[in-house]
Amino acid sequence: MEWYPNLWRYIQMIKLNRTIEYRRLPAELKSYVRELQGVIPFGVYQALAQKLNEGGKEEEYYYRLSEVARSTRLISMRAIPT
Secondary structure, eight states: OTTOHHHHHHHHHHHHHHHOOGGGHHHHHHHHHHHHHTTSOHHHHHHHHHHHHHSSOHHHHHHHHHHHHHHTTHHHHTTOOO
16 A cells, blocks of 8 residues: 555545544534634634635635644544544
8 A cells, every 4th residue: 555645545535434424513513613612713713604604615614624723722632533
């Protein structure tokens, strides 16, 4: 596998995909955002909320959310895959 790192990453992604419980995602996201509100400044949270409300930019919202979580070390307090 060392000769094919992208293949290895793809296999890891498939394994991770099998462990996701999609029915729990909305509740987990709501809990995560509530916890994040207590850690980040209001202006940062407001910018994130605006990205989500714009619609059609969910990927960018989740990417920014993960960046904020990493920068505030919230991600290390929870079992969230990076």
